[in-house]
Amino acid sequence: MASVAKIKTYHFLPYKYGSELLLDIGRIETLKNYVLDTTSHQLSFYEILFIEEGTGTITLDENKIVIAPGTVVFTSPGQVRRWEIKEKVTGYTLFFEKDFLYLFFSDELFLYRFQYFHQYSRPTEMQLSGISFDKCLELLDGIQQEFDQLQNDSSHLIRSLLYQLLVILNRYYAGVYNVQRDTYVHSDFYRFRSLLEKKFVEDRSVEGYSKMLNVSSGFLNKICRQFSGLSAQQMIHYKLISEIKKQLYQNKSAKEIAYEFGFSDPSNFNRFFKKLTGTTPQEYRKKI
Known part of the structure; x- marks a missing residue:
């Protein structure tokens, strides 16, 4: 049986600043042991990277992203990534736990x-123009300034700046990739996306998710196509x-x-x- 490679996982430090704060910001160039890790690793939280300078690549799951000034990279919890830097990378990293916004x-x-x-x-990345990227940097600078002089109500101000940033990034992403930009589309679509993250191993049928959502399969397919361009299946x-x-990246056997x-x-x-990727699991493993 193939040996299983262990992947390092970085966890959020909620009490870094004393009282609990579920968001942090930093300069990429000062966090080398975390941000520029050349080994495969995962995050247990959300992160957005804003590249101001530098070249190289960051592999996120199986996707290799080319780093250049103006690149924005989005990492969701559990994704596997690895850095390969050619020229020194500078910029912002913004990372947070889901509860910072959920609560x-x-x-x-x-x-x-x-x-x-x-x-x-x-x-899971996009390249922004100078004007769009500068707009992001303005909000990031505001968050950084608040961290430099934390007060009792700082979390509220930081949360409002983060919310602005997330919405603006969603608009930019929709423009770059020509996708749905409205954050208030049908709630059953978001419920389906959330369920899919939790139930994908135990249920792979559209009918199963339709029952969980208490909607018809036809309706679920309709809203999926409308808001993602893909069918539910x-x-x-x-x-x-x-x-x-x-x-496969962790070298588990196909049988396992x-x-x-x-x-x-x-x-x-x-x-x-092979039907979904055009290659066998063994061929894919050799490629990576």
Whole structure:
């Protein structure tokens, strides 16, 4: 049986500043042991990187992202990544726990409203023009200034600046990739995205999710196509393939992965993977 490579996981430090604060900001160039880690690693929280200078690549799951000035990279919890730096990278890293926003907005689906998080069918990065990137930097500078002189009400101001930034980034992302930009589309679509993150191993059928949501399969497909451009089944398959690739990256055997993801036997797993990716799990592992 193949040996399983351990992937380092970085966790958020909520009491770094004394009282609990579920968001942090820093300069990429000063956090080398965390941000520029050349080994494969995961985050247990959300992060957005804003590259001001530098070149190289960052591999996020199986996607290799080219780093250049004006690049914005979005990392969702659990994604596997690795840096390869050619020229010194500078810029901002902004990272936070979901509860920093969930508790304030009383909306467990809040972060699913943004196109760039929990994304497995479109890019998790974008290249911004100078004007758009500078607008982001203005908000980041405001957050940094508040961290430099924390007060009892700082979390409220920081949260408001983060909210502005997330909405603006969603607009930019929608413009770059020509996708739905409205953050207040049908709530069942967001509920489906949230359920998919939690239930993709145990249920891979549109009917199963339709029952959980108490809607018809036809309606679920309709809102998925309307807001993502994909059918509900395509979204399920994209999510499943994304997670399988992470396991292959950790050098687990096809047999282990097949049973872990509920396939009846390795041959069915191999057929499913090849149908969706055009390559076998073994060929994919060799490629990475």
